[in-house]
Amino acid sequence: MKIYLAGPDVFLPDAMEIGRRKAALCASYGLTGLYPLDNVVDLEAEDASVRIFQGNEAMMREADAIIANLTPFRGPSADVGTVYEIGYMAGLGKLCLAYSNDPSSYADRFAALSARPLTAGPIIDNQGMLVEDFGLGDNLMIIHALEVHGRSLVTPRHPPTDLWGDLTAFEACVRLAADLALPAPSRLS
Amino acid sequence: MKIYLAGPDVFLPDAMEIGRRKAALCASYGLTGLYPLDNVVDLEAEDASVRIFQGNEAMMREADAIIANLTPFRGPSADVGTVYEIGYMAGLGKLCLAYSNDPSSYADRFAALSARPLTAGPIIDNQGMLVEDFGLGDNLMIIHALEVHGRSLVTPRHPPTDLWGDLTAFEACVRLAADLALPAPSRLS
Numbered sequence: 001m002k003i004y005l006a007g008p009d010v011f012l013p014d015a016m017e018i019g020r021r022k023a024a025l026c027a028s029y030g031l032t033g034l035y036p037l038d039n040v041v042d043l044e045a046e047d048a049s050v051r052i053f054q055g056n057e058a059m060m061r062e063a064d065a066i067i068a069n070l071t072p073f074r075g076p077s078a079d080v081g082t083v084y085e086i087g088y089m090a091g092l093g094k095l096c097l098a099y100s101n102d103p104s105s106y107a108d109r110f111a112a113l114s115a116r117p118l119t120a121g122p123i124i125d126n127q128g129m130l131v132e133d134f135g136l137g138d139n140l141m142i143i144h145a146l147e148v149h150g151r152s153l154v155t156p157r158h159p160p161t162d163l164w165g166d167l168t169a170f171e172a173c174v175r176l177a178a179d180l181a182l183p184a185p186s187r188l189s
Numbered sequence: 190m191k192i193y194l195a196g197p198d199v200f201l202p203d204a205m206e207i208g209r210r211k212a213a214l215c216a217s218y219g220l221t222g223l224y225p226l227d228n229v230v231d232l233e234a235e236d237a238s239v240r241i242f243q244g245n246e247a248m249m250r251e252a253d254a255i256i257a258n259l260t261p262f263r264g265p266s267a268d269v270g271t272v273y274e275i276g277y278m279a280g281l282g283k284l285c286l287a288y289s290n291d292p293s294s295y296a297d298r299f300a301a302l303s304a305r306p307l308t309a310g311p312i313i314d315n316q317g318m319l320v321e322d323f324g325l326g327d328n329l330m331i332i333h334a335l336e337v338h339g340r341s342l343v344t345p346r347h348p349p350t351d352l353w354g355d356l357t358a359f360e361a362c363v364r365l366a367a368d369l370a371l372p373a374p375s376r377l378s
Contacts, residue, residue, distance in 0.1 A: 011318040049323040053333035074299075074314065075264030080272045081328035087273040088334070091280015110263075125263065127353075129200040134238040139270035144242035145277070164316075 001181035003174075004060050004089070005035045007069025008079035012164055022067075025171050029178040034059045060088060064181075065095035067173045070138060070153065071163060072102050076109040077138050086142065089149075096150035097176055099169035100137055103155040107133040151176050190370035192363075193249050193278070194224045196258025197268040201353055211256075214360050218367040223248045249277060253370075254284035256362045259327060259342065260352060261291050265298040266327050275331065278338075285339035286365055288358035289326055292344040296322040340365050 003026055009018045019035035026033035039055030041048055060066070066089040070078035077083075078100070090096050102109070107123060110131050123131035136143040137153050146153050154173050160166035192215055198207045208224035215222035228244030230237055249255070255278040259267035266272075267289070279285050291298070296312060299320050312320035325332045326342050335342050343362050349355035 008318065011321070013317050013319075015319075049325060049329040050333055053329055053337070056330065057334075057337070073318075074266070077263070077269040079328070080266040080269055081330040083269045083272045084276040084328070084330045084334060087276020087278075088280040089276075091277040091282075093280075128202050129197065129262075129353075130202075130204075132200070136238060139268070139273070140238040140242055141245065141270040141273045144239055145246075145273060148242070148246070164318075 001065060001177060002032045002034055002063045003177055004063035004066045004085070005033050006066050006082045006085045007071075008073045008082060009069055009164070010036050014165075018165070021167060022170060025167060025174050029174050031174065031177055031181065034063055056085070057088075060085060060094075061092070063089075063094065065089075065097060065150075065177055067170065067177065068096075068098040069170070070098045070100040070142070072100070072109060072138075076106055076113055078142065083142055086145065090145050094149075095177065095180060096146055097154070097173040098142075098146055098150075099154040099173050101156060101163050101166060101169055102159050103137070103157065104159075105133075105135050106138050107131055107135070190254060190366060191221045191223055191252045192366055193252035193255045193274070194222045195255050195271045195274045196260075197262045197271060198258055198353070199225050203354075207354070210356060211359060214356060214363050218363050220363065220366055220370060223252055245274070246277075249274060249283075250281070252278075252283065254278075254286060254339075254366055256359065256366065257285075257287040258359070259287045259289040259331070261289070261298060261327075265295055265302055267331065272331060275334065279334050283338075284366065284369060285335055286343070286362040287331075287335055287339075288343040288362050290345060290352050290355060290358055291348050292326070292346065293348075294322075294324050295327050296320055296324070 005022050012018055019037050023033035023035055036056050041051045068082050068086050073079040086096055123133055125131055134140055143153055154169045156169050194211050201207055205226055208226050212222035212224055225245050230240045257271050257275050262268040275285055312322055314320055323329055332342055343358045345358050
């Protein structure tokens with residue numbers, strides 16, 4: 001089983017090393033990890049961003065599954081590029097798995113970031129817009145898509161000290177993928 | 190042609206009215222707009238968020254196209270729920286159109302939000318992560334997906350006074366959809 005390794009990990013200073021560690025974990029379960037930075041793109045080329053897109057889309061089409069890092073990124077929600085990729089894989093009918101190293105709910109993170117205590121009743125942001133508050137880890141479309149097109153979001157009980165480098169929750173997703181990749185037992189019927 | 194009307198518009202205080210205006214604009218071009226809030230869900234039900242997801246997914250499967258509002262939402266990027274939906278529709282092979290009422294680039298918005306002037310060389314955020322800087326309106330996966338699976342992101346020259354209520358860029362997307370919905374001219378060959 002080939003697994004597309006999605007996440008804002010590609011923006012980390014040790015992006016290549018994280019990719020190597022993720023691919024090695026996949027390999028230890030008999031799976032193949034495909035990491036966006038495995039595509040070699042000349043970042044000085046005028047159409048570099050198009051080539052990155054094309055490489056990632058080709059990888060997703062080649063993959064059987066996605067394991068996405070949905071740890072909140074520059075705000076209360078996951079990285080939008082990663083979220084796009086979960087949607088694309090769900091639409092293609094591929095297996096969608098994801099983790100977040102932050103187990104808090106979207107509404108709690110919104111409250112923390114906006115330094116406003118949660119009060120009874122609907123939560124409204126400073127633009128007058130409703131804050132989704134179903135106790136879910138992120139927008140309901142993402143969270144329930146995982147349940148329908150794969151398995152529930154994996155989160156640790158407490159955020160790890162190394163929010164971006166800790167791969168415990170990632171490895172739990174790899175185990176889920178490995179279990180699902182097992183050939184179905186033959187039926188005697 | 191049925192068009193799924195995606196966007197954080199559903200969180201606005203006048204969410205129902207915006208949906209009505211968008212559907213009316215679609216109708217004026219001979220198209221049918223499907224708005225998430227057209228699905229009636231009992232928000233007091235224990236599984237309300239699952240039902241909202243199911244209603245939205247069914248609408249997307251019924252639709253031929255999506256017009257998504259990618260105006261930045263609670264940070265430098267678009268609403269993740271909307272972005273998930275573009276990915277899902279792209280994976281399903283449907284027509285993907287989108288607009289943002291903010292014409293600035295992701296990198297410029299990041300700089301403005303973090304109150305840091307852009308300097309020469311790579312931009313790094315306060316977590317040490319690289320800020321994507323290709324001059325695009327948002328993450329490259331979204332922007333180039335629109336080009337490949339639909340048409341380029343539509344933006345106004347300047348942000349409108351009413352960032353959430355102005356539907357000029359939305360209407361431009363409706364026109365694009367209407368043009369693409371025309372029956373192809375018969376060929377004499």
